[in-house]
Amino acid sequence: MALPDLSDFDAVVYDLDGTLVNLRVDWAAAAQDAALVLQDAGVEADSMDLWRMLDVADEAGVRDELERELSAHERQGAWTSDRLPLADHLTADGVPSGVCSLNAEDACRVALDVHDLTHHVDALVGRDTVATQKPAPEPLLETLGRMDVDPGAAVFIGDSARDKKTAERADIAFRYVDGGPSGV
Structure with a gap:
């Protein structure tokens, strides 16, 4: 897996499922x-x-x-989730890092805890944290607000076209975790 180049950014916000971990949800x-x-x-x-x-x-x-x-x-x-390679980047990125997910916040917390990632995350916003959900821009902007980071200095990394649309609507740079969309 080729990791995206993030050297131009002062902060990173990650999607969770399909980006840092794979949730094993039926x-x-x-x-x-x-x-x-x-x-x-x-x-x-x-x-x-x-x-x-x-x-x-x-x-x-x-x-x-x-x-x-x-x-x-x-x-x-x-x-029972699986840790994905980008999780290793989260633990070593050295910049403020957040998670903005379409999954429930408490499920995100469980996955972060299971994979020993919680202490590397400065802010977490799940589907039920704010009134709207991705692809609305508010969850991503809320994540950055909790990190006290200017949107122009950050990048959002995700695995889906929905993630990309969220970043576009929030006017934040976007990178795919591994090459391209897996759905909207």
């Missing part, structure tokens, strides 16, 4: 459990993906219940 089971939460609220969710279910859960007033269900799957996957 996403099909997570989607089934999320659909059950929506069905209990009278919403038919069979044709929705998880991200649409989260939006609909807001509308149906069951976001907290759906988040608890999804977060439980993510935490379980965090306990």
Whole structure:
């Protein structure tokens, strides 16, 4: 794996899943459990993906219940996650470092703890930390704000087109972890 050149930046924000670690989440089971939460609220969710279910859960007033269900799957996957090569860069980058993830904050904390990365992270923002989620710019900007870093001095490293779009919307430099997008 070729690591991205980060020498021009004073701070780095990393995506988590697919960038620093691979969470071992059974996403099909997570989607089934999320659909059950929506069905209990009278919403038919069979044709929705998880991200649409989260939006609909807001509308149906069951976001907290759906988040608890999804977060439980993510935490379980965090306990058995695999550390990826870029995690070694995080431990040695020598600059303020943050994590901005589409996963639940508590699952991110578990994965960081499991792989002994927590003390290398100055700020963490998960899907449930702020009111919006990637690709909205607010989670990334919040991460940098917690690090007290100017966005122009930072780079966001991720593995997906969604991560790239987040960086573009926040007007922050972006690098793919390993060559290119794995989805939006």
